[in-house]
Amino acid sequence: MPEEESGDFSYADDAELVEQFVTWTTDAVDELKAIVADLDGSELKSDDKAVRIYDLTHNIKGMGGSFDFPLMTFAGGSLCAYIKNLSESKTLSIKVIDAHVKVFDVVLAHKIQGDGGEKGTALQNRLKAIISEDP
Secondary structure: OOHHHHOOOOOOOOHHHHHHHHHHHHHHHHHHHHHHHHOOOOOEOOOHHHHHHHHHHHHHHHHHHHHOOHHHHHHHHHHHHHHHHOOOOOEOOHHHHHHHHHHHHHHHHOOOOOOOHHHHHHHHHHHHHHHHHOO
């Protein structure tokens, strides 16, 4: 089935578009880092900061697959799910959010396309563990 019919279109072979994705995503991750640095641990998922984290992360998640950055999609999906599934009265975990932002940072710094092999699996497992350890 051609890519257009399957709905799975990739820009991974277009170096210029990949570089634009990396640049845009780096800017988004820099914004996420600034938000994380400003968190005080009292933020609920309805807080403006949490909403912005979710929105930025959702965009990263959505575009990651189109540029062959599935680790970005995984980390973005993980963080979006964490925020979405938080009860209304539970505060955001700075540790959980920071861990996801660090994964974004590592993937971008090394331009890790594809699944990342064993290191990619280790990153995914570490994120899962950090979320499961969150009280």
